Each structure stands twice: as C-alpha cells, then as structure tokens.
Amino acid sequence: MRYQITYAGINKVVEAADDLDSLLDISIRNQLPHLHECGGHGRCTTCRVRVLDGIQNLTPKSPLEKEASFLRKWDPSIRLACQTYPKGDVVLQRLIWSMAEVTSLQKELAPEGKAEERPITILFCDLRNFTPLSSKSMNFDLAYMLNRFYTAMGEPILMNNGIIYQYVGDEIIGVFGTTGGTREKNCTDAIRAALGMQYALAHLNQVELKDLDMELQSGIGINFGKAYVGHLGHPTHRQFSVIGDPVNVASRIQGKTKETGTKILISESVLNSLPENVLDTGQSFELELTGKEGLARLTEVRGFREMDTQLELQSSLHLMLDDQDKFASLFYDKVFSISPETRSLFKRNMTDQGRLLTHMLSGIVYTLARPDHLVEGIRALGRNHQAYGVTSAHYPVVRKAMLETIDQVLGNNKTQNTMTAWTESLDFILKEMQQSQS
Structure with missing residues (x-):
C-alpha cells in the first residue's frame, strides 16, 4: 500500500510504500532539506515537525522522543521526524528551517516561572554614532540599516552556539553557555563571535551600506560569571530572561570601549578562562565600572594568535x-x-x-x-x-x-x-x- 507525505509550506508531496522509513528518512530519500544535526539519532531536536493532519497514522513516541517532548513541553502535534514512522497519509510542516534557528532552541530548556543560576558568558555590542546617523537618515534608510546591522552582527552569535538575548535600540546582546559547555569553550565562542562581528561589520560598510554614505562602528564587551536564567514574567506572558551582576558588568565593559578607543574588551574572568597565549591581546586597563568597588582589569582583544579554523x-x-x-x-x-x-x-x-x-x-x-x-x-x-x-x-x-x-x-x-x-x-x-x- 502506498501513501502520501505532504510538506505544507513548500507544496511538496512524496510517496512512501511501507512503514520502514521514518519521516526524516523519507525527506532524505526525496532530497528535501531537513535539518538533523545529530544525524537522526534522537539526540537533538532539529528534525522536529508539526503534524497538521494524519497524526493517527504515526507510530507512538519512542522513549527518546517522550523525553524530548516532556523537557520542552511540546503539544501532541510536534514530533521528532527521526523517531516517527508513518503508516498512512500525513500532512506535516518542518519547524526548523535553518541552522541559524538551532541555537534558539536552548531557550526551551530554561526553567519556567523561576530562574536557575548558571555560569554563562555575556556579550554586549553597541552601534557607534547611532544618534547622529539617525538624525541624518530617512526612516526607511534607518530601518534598513538597523535590520542589516542586526542580521550581520547576529549571525556570528548564532554560529558560535550563542543565543541572541535582546535587541535594545542600537545594541545587541548575546549569551553563551545557558545549557552547559565548559567555561573555556563558552568564552572562546563569545570571543570568536565578537571577531566575526567585526568582520561582518567591515563587509557591511564596504558593500551594503556604501550607497547610503554612512559607516557603522561598534564596541563589544564580554564578561563571564554566574547569572540567573529562566522564563520569567506574568504566567500568560513569560519571557526568556538572564539576570545578574555579570550581565550589568558586561554592559559596563562595552561602554569602556568608547573611553579606551578599542573595539573588543574582555573582563579578567574571561581572560582567566582561556589558556595562555591563545589570544592576540592589545592594551590592558585598570578602570572603574559604575556600581562596582575597586578597579576592573580589562583587556583588548585583537584576534587569535594562531589561525582559528x-x-x-x-x-x-x-x-x-x-x-x-x-x-x-x-x-x-x-x-x-x-x-x-x-x-x-x-x-x-x-x-x-x-x-x-x-x-x-x-x-x-x-x-x-x-x-x-x-x-x-x-x-x-x-x-x-x-x-x-x-x-x-x-x-x-x-x-x-x-x-x-x-x-x-x-x-x-x-x-x-x-x-x-x-x-x-x-x-x-x-x-x-x-x-x-x-
């Protein structure tokens, strides 16, 4: 008996002849792009789909799928494609379309209605001279510029397993390590993201914003410490939140890039998280940070000493x-x-x-x-x-x-x-x- 698998959104219908192939196998067999980062072993959730019709024609959830569904509080219509085998006609929708969306899935594992203390790395990036630029630009050009800025600067955060936490006016905030990872890896990921943001901004100025007669600059501050992570707010409208002193310190560090004329500054806690001689560093500063006692030691980062693949x-x-x-x-x-x-x-x-x-x-x-x-x-x-x-x-x-x-x-x-x-x-x-x- 043959039956149809319909992919809503792309108007694609394929046929299957038996129940020996999973939904993911069927996508692959028909050469349809379908994310499955772990190779289809049920160890990630990137192959998830929403079943729009025919849910009764699917096999029951495997233990791996039950665990993923429970942890992420999925409704019954969401299934892991690598763990689900059709026995009749099904209409489905792939939920993760690009790798840029994958890191946002980490937010699902943050606690609901409370916050847990977790060691994380925080990156603050500020767009320089935004106020004078905005006063000289038409609203359309300004919106275009900001969208291009957010896209170009956000991509390196996502590529390095970070979460885009917030956009605040002309500022973008990235968080690394909310679901684990070593201290060294999370700090390295944040620094690599910061360097990637600098490259992306240079390309943005040289190519995409050249005709607008404007040049964007930025300052980036990075800090590491324990902060509280969770979904907080009114029970009907909880939002992913990161709260704590390390977040405020990262913001203050970013502010010091203006004062010091640097592009990337990291805290001592970030510097101490990495092996010696990994970074190409510039100037070091002993500076006061608003709301903190004593002087903070900040270090300029220019790059990696050796090629970072x-x-x-x-x-x-x-x-x-x-x-x-x-x-x-x-x-x-x-x-x-x-x-x-x-x-x-x-x-x-x-x-x-x-x-x-x-x-x-x-x-x-x-x-x-x-x-x-x-x-x-x-x-x-x-x-x-x-x-x-x-x-x-x-x-x-x-x-x-x-x-x-x-x-x-x-x-x-x-x-x-x-x-x-x-x-x-x-x-x-x-x-x-x-x-x-x-």
Whole structure:
C-alpha cells in the first residue's frame, strides 16, 4: 500500500510504500532539506515537525522522543521526524528551517516561572554614532540599516552556539553557555563571535551600506560569571530572561570601549578562562565600572594568535553563499567537467540538488560549534550519499571541485588562512563520510 507525505509550506508531496522509513528518512530519500544535526539519532531536536493532519497514522513516541517532548513541553502535534514512522497519509510542516534557528532552541530548556543560576558568558555590542546617523537618515534608510546591522552582527552569535538575548535600540546582546559547555569553550565562542562581528561589520560598510554614505562602528564587551536564567514574567506572558551582576558588568565593559578607543574588551574572568597565549591581546586597563568597588582589569582583544579554523570558515561562508544557486551551479559544473560519468547520479532537479548542497555546507559550519553532534551528523551524511550511489572514487572529485569553487567564488576576499581552513575541514568531512561507508 502506498501513501502520501505532504510538506505544507513548500507544496511538496512524496510517496512512501511501507512503514520502514521514518519521516526524516523519507525527506532524505526525496532530497528535501531537513535539518538533523545529530544525524537522526534522537539526540537533538532539529528534525522536529508539526503534524497538521494524519497524526493517527504515526507510530507512538519512542522513549527518546517522550523525553524530548516532556523537557520542552511540546503539544501532541510536534514530533521528532527521526523517531516517527508513518503508516498512512500525513500532512506535516518542518519547524526548523535553518541552522541559524538551532541555537534558539536552548531557550526551551530554561526553567519556567523561576530562574536557575548558571555560569554563562555575556556579550554586549553597541552601534557607534547611532544618534547622529539617525538624525541624518530617512526612516526607511534607518530601518534598513538597523535590520542589516542586526542580521550581520547576529549571525556570528548564532554560529558560535550563542543565543541572541535582546535587541535594545542600537545594541545587541548575546549569551553563551545557558545549557552547559565548559567555561573555556563558552568564552572562546563569545570571543570568536565578537571577531566575526567585526568582520561582518567591515563587509557591511564596504558593500551594503556604501550607497547610503554612512559607516557603522561598534564596541563589544564580554564578561563571564554566574547569572540567573529562566522564563520569567506574568504566567500568560513569560519571557526568556538572564539576570545578574555579570550581565550589568558586561554592559559596563562595552561602554569602556568608547573611553579606551578599542573595539573588543574582555573582563579578567574571561581572560582567566582561556589558556595562555591563545589570544592576540592589545592594551590592558585598570578602570572603574559604575556600581562596582575597586578597579576592573580589562583587556583588548585583537584576534587569535594562531589561525582559528572556525572563524575562517564562518567569516567566509556568507560571502561564498551570497548567491547559493550560483555557487551550486559552479560546483556541479566542475564536478561534471572532472568526472562526466557522475552525471548519472543526479536524476532530480539540479536546482533542488544545489540548494540541498548549500544547506548541507552551511549546516556543517554551524555544527562545528556543537562538536558532540558533528561526527555523527557527517557520518549520517556519508551513509545517505552511499544510498545515492556515491562511492570512494567520487570523493577526490568532490574535494577538487569544491576547493576550486570556493577559490573562484571568494576571489579577492580569500586569504591563505581561508583556503587552508576550508582544505583541512573538507579533508576531515570527506574522511568521516567515507568511514561511514566502510
């Protein structure tokens, strides 16, 4: 007996012949982008779907799904696609569309109606000269500028497993480590995000805001400490909240970037969380912070002493995928030029295939910030490609075509470090994919 799986929102209907494939398997088999960061093992919730019709045609929840549903207080219509097997017609909607949405899922695990003390890293970023800029700009231009600023500056926070906590006027606040992680990792993630924000702002000024005759600048302050995290407020309207002295201190540190003429300042608690000689630091300051006794030791951060692979990948990804269809088209043209026989592997619409490629590439870069899911996700990718007919002989072709495409698309925007980072990362990814097939 055959039955239909309908994907609401994209007007896609596919068929299934039995109950041996999960909803996630069916998406993958039909080459539909469907996030599954952990590789479909029920250890994350990125493959979740909302069932709009046919919920009676699904298998009962597995123990893994029951646990996830209980912790996140899902209503019965939400199911984990990797744990759910259809037995009849189903209409569903994918709930997580991009990797940028994944880190926001951490908010679900914050306690309801109370707050728990957790060690976290807080990043405050302020847009410089916003008041004079706003007085000189039309409302439309101002709204455009702020939206572009929030997008460009928010992406590095999300790429580094941080949560965008708040937008306050011309300020953006990121939080790292609300659901765990080591002190060193959370502080490193915040610093990498801050450096990525500086790169993103430079690109924003050079390309997207050039015609508006304005240049944005920012100051970033980072602090580490124990704060209270939870969903607080009226019972009918609780909001994710982070409260405590470390948050206020991070804001004060950001304010000191104006006084010191620096772009990124970190507290002593952040500096002490990292091994020596990891950071390229500049000036150090002993300054008073409003509301705090004594002097606070603040340190300017200029970068990492050695190449940080994640930062290189993250900073180049948005440039590579600015035109996703063009990137995919170039890649497949190179694949077919190097190995014409590979054309036989692609029987579906190449535009859809290209979007699946860029979706996968973006997903891997984001998942680098969550290494506990990384290897399993890549190996699942390898098994999926084996089912498509990909063999070990195809991997050198993919490697050569991908590196040539990256080099061509980035052009003058690439550096030696950029290409080294992509080469090393691609070698790791392809090795893990091949191991899953052995």
